[in-house]
Amino acid sequence: MASKDMVALGAQSSVIRDLFAYGQAQAAIVGKENVFDFSIGNPTVPPPDSVAEAICHIVQSEPAVGVHGYTMAAGDRTVREGLAAYMNKTYQAQVTADNFYMTCGAAASLTISLKALVENATDEIILVAPFFPEYTVFIKNAGACPVILPPDTEHFQISPAALEAAITPQTVAIILNSPNNPSGVVYAPETYAAVAEILKRKSEEIGHPIYIISDEPYREIIYDGKPIVYVPKYYANTIICYSYSKSLSLPGERIGYILVPPQVTDAHTIYLAVCGAGRAMGFVCAPHLFQKVVLQCMGQVADIELYDRNRKLLYGSLTEMGYECVYPDGAFYLFVKSPEADATAFSEKAKKLCLLIVPADSFGCPGYVRISYCVEEAMIRRSFPVFKKLIDGYKE
Amino acid sequence: MASKDMVALGAQSSVIRDLFAYGQAQAAIVGKENVFDFSIGNPTVPPPDSVAEAICHIVQSEPAVGVHGYTMAAGDRTVREGLAAYMNKTYQAQVTADNFYMTCGAAASLTISLKALVENATDEIILVAPFFPEYTVFIKNAGACPVILPPDTEHFQISPAALEAAITPQTVAIILNSPNNPSGVVYAPETYAAVAEILKRKSEEIGHPIYIISDEPYREIIYDGKPIVYVPKYYANTIICYSYSKSLSLPGERIGYILVPPQVTDAHTIYLAVCGAGRAMGFVCAPHLFQKVVLQCMGQVADIELYDRNRKLLYGSLTEMGYECVYPDGAFYLFVKSPEADATAFSEKAKKLCLLIVPADSFGCPGYVRISYCVEEAMIRRSFPVFKKLIDGYKE
Numbered sequence: 082m083a084s085k086d087m088v089a090l091g092a093q094s095s096v097i098r099d100l101f102a103y104g105q106a107q108a109a110i111v112g113k114e115n116v117f118d119f120s121i122g123n124p125t126v127p128p129p130d131s132v133a134e135a136i137c138h139i140v141q142s143e144p145a146v147g148v149h150g151y152t153m154a155a156g157d158r159t160v161r162e163g164l165a166a167y168m169n170k171t172y173q174a175q176v177t178a179d180n181f182y183m184t185c186g187a188a189a190s191l192t193i194s195l196k197a198l199v200e201n202a203t204d205e206i207i208l209v210a211p212f213f214p215e216y217t218v219f220i221k222n223a224g225a226c227p228v229i230l231p232p233d234t235e236h237f238q239i240s241p242a243a244l245e246a247a248i249t250p251q252t253v254a255i256i257l258n259s260p261n262n263p264s265g266v267v268y269a270p271e272t273y274a275a276v277a278e279i280l281k282r283k284s285e286e287i288g289h290p291i292y293i294i295s296d297e298p299y300r301e302i303i304y305d306g307k308p309i310v311y312v313p314k315y316y317a318n319t320i321i322c323y324s325y326s327k328s329l330s331l332p333g334e335r336i337g338y339i340l341v342p343p344q345v346t347d348a349h350t351i352y353l354a355v356c357g358a359g360r361a362m363g364f365v366c367a368p369h370l371f372q373k374v375v376l377q378c379m380g381q382v383a384d385i386e387l388y389d390r391n392r393k394l395l396y397g398s399l400t401e402m403g404y405e406c407v408y409p410d411g412a413f414y415l416f417v418k419s420p421e422a423d424a425t426a427f428s429e430k431a432k433k434l435c436l437l438i439v440p441a442d443s444f445g446c447p448g449y450v451r452i453s454y455c456v457e458e459a460m461i462r463r464s465f466p467v468f469k470k471l472i473d474g475y476k477e
Numbered sequence: 478m479a480s481k482d483m484v485a486l487g488a489q490s491s492v493i494r495d496l497f498a499y500g501q502a503q504a505a506i507v508g509k510e511n512v513f514d515f516s517i518g519n520p521t522v523p524p525p526d527s528v529a530e531a532i533c534h535i536v537q538s539e540p541a542v543g544v545h546g547y548t549m550a551a552g553d554r555t556v557r558e559g560l561a562a563y564m565n566k567t568y569q570a571q572v573t574a575d576n577f578y579m580t581c582g583a584a585a586s587l588t589i590s591l592k593a594l595v596e597n598a599t600d601e602i603i604l605v606a607p608f609f610p611e612y613t614v615f616i617k618n619a620g621a622c623p624v625i626l627p628p629d630t631e632h633f634q635i636s637p638a639a640l641e642a643a644i645t646p647q648t649v650a651i652i653l654n655s656p657n658n659p660s661g662v663v664y665a666p667e668t669y670a671a672v673a674e675i676l677k678r679k680s681e682e683i684g685h686p687i688y689i690i691s692d693e694p695y696r697e698i699i700y701d702g703k704p705i706v707y708v709p710k711y712y713a714n715t716i717i718c719y720s721y722s723k724s725l726s727l728p729g730e731r732i733g734y735i736l737v738p739p740q741v742t743d744a745h746t747i748y749l750a751v752c753g754a755g756r757a758m759g760f761v762c763a764p765h766l767f768q769k770v771v772l773q774c775m776g777q778v779a780d781i782e783l784y785d786r787n788r789k790l791l792y793g794s795l796t797e798m799g800y801e802c803v804y805p806d807g808a809f810y811l812f813v814k815s816p817e818a819d820a821t822a823f824s825e826k827a828k829k830l831c832l833l834i835v836p837a838d839s840f841g842c843p844g845y846v847r848i849s850y851c852v853e854e855a856m857i858r859r860s861f862p863v864f865k866k867l868i869d870g871y872k873e
Contacts, residue, residue, distance in 0.1 A: 333765030369729030
């Protein structure tokens, strides 16, 4: 007497978690310094000091009943006003507090947005490979079908032809994720322009809007001075899902938001649906103290210089050894072509050397592995002989 | 292009929110001191001082990456171990860390538990009137049908005959909520014993377990030294949904848990379903800092003496004026019989005098109003002439 689907989902092992657990167990046997764990995307850069200062200041100076009490379902109005002001200043977004729904993190932003948009079991949501594997779980939870765009393994952008072919009258939305987990790629302005042109044309053709759900937890984790794209500038029907997990290094605090900009078709109706979906799943009132904290830390970003150093070190060394790596503009992942067609077999060989890297099959991109470089630089350096030995094995 | 159900849910006005908003607006016109708002159940007693101390201590003494990083999906193991130790010491519960799934508050505990248990659209969940109106929203989200047990207006316990009649082969679970919102009643041990007897017999008869989902956000808000009942002692197939919103006055922080005790039939399968449902809806990893805070404040309760004073003051004065009130053993609500059959009409008359009390129709109990007494004592005293005038109007 339990939902079979939920039991299966709860029992399902995850490649990432399994690798991580294996690494923990091996560390106890061979020593922590001999395990090279690149499996997990847990930020290693601490939050800015202003986070701890804000927490203590709020807790010590404001009445506790107010700090920890309920906010409105959509979140504290002052926080949402501050957020609107920030987005208007930074991106000329022309939004107001009423366009924001504060959420319990990135996953909540996505599950709420999807549930708000999906009406029928035949509704389709397009995913662009490679993609975060939980997207398919969230789409099924909303009662829709995932439609997967094959990866553009040349540039890891979005193939216009593939997108055009994937759209049907049942298409409700496409999830975009840039900077991308797992590829580390940032979508180019031309990519957004091309996607927007197709979505506009196809929306008219099929007679209803196709939404972009722009999943942006890595928005500010971007290198080489690349500009941050405000997606609604390219395409009006964009719903933004944001989380402070990576930008403020607060993944465990579950704080983020959904932004339904006013230029979205029937924006108010969509916003009401977001409120309804949040209510139905029990997500009203995001964690209050951290609503206040993100207001005080608005626009700040954890020091991503460390990630950047790791990125350059890994990309430089691995390409030099002969690995084929996608150039990573953002996030904290290096996406590497497996030296053999079967990335799982490659990952298994690496695992025997205590080098833990994630095969990207579950990300919809066989033949690649994801290397998470939010790790200690010293571990990266210690891992190089192992990476070298591994690739040399393919050269013999 | 949005889910019609979600739009309707998001647009739906709530009697409670509407009254609250009316009160805020009236306060600006007639003065705050002339509005008597008993509509909202937002704790007015501050959290114990230990909460602020724990927050600052953790933030200032532990590495930030650990404090704010991801925990396991089910929550920090140390926190769950502490919770198990507390439940074993306090209730001889015989549970372990593996029986707990930390959640983002009471609503999440319920939506996850329901989604874990519900398999088919014909599945039925029994509610006992009066009940928290969002239960029906959560049940529909899980894809099941609510079946409502009419209120026992004599004692506000549970009528065995009504329960027996409500059970069908489609019954999956019954939600119990004691201390009860809105009645303030605490279920007697005899009530649990009678319910358990019926559920055991009926479970055998229909060939599958019927679960109790015990919704216990008010567990420790209990007066006159009444004992706290650990429901699994009466009925093995009990899943406990808890939140620290009321006991620690942290409603805005969204922290609670689901407990699937080991004596539940197929406990591990049910627990896996809980994990799966949490994952599907995007609820993995409850807010981390507050997981740590509740561990440090385990077993503490906000000073409910203030609620108790308000309770005695209101109950004594209102019954003396001629109101018929259900004796409130717990929570912070007084449930009053409307002096006319139509409680909404009564509430409207009160509203004209700036006295804001909630008709209980949406709680499944027409003819009653809910008075929330987590308010300032001075406001209660100021409200008495209005309560008096109101009831006297029915005596003429």
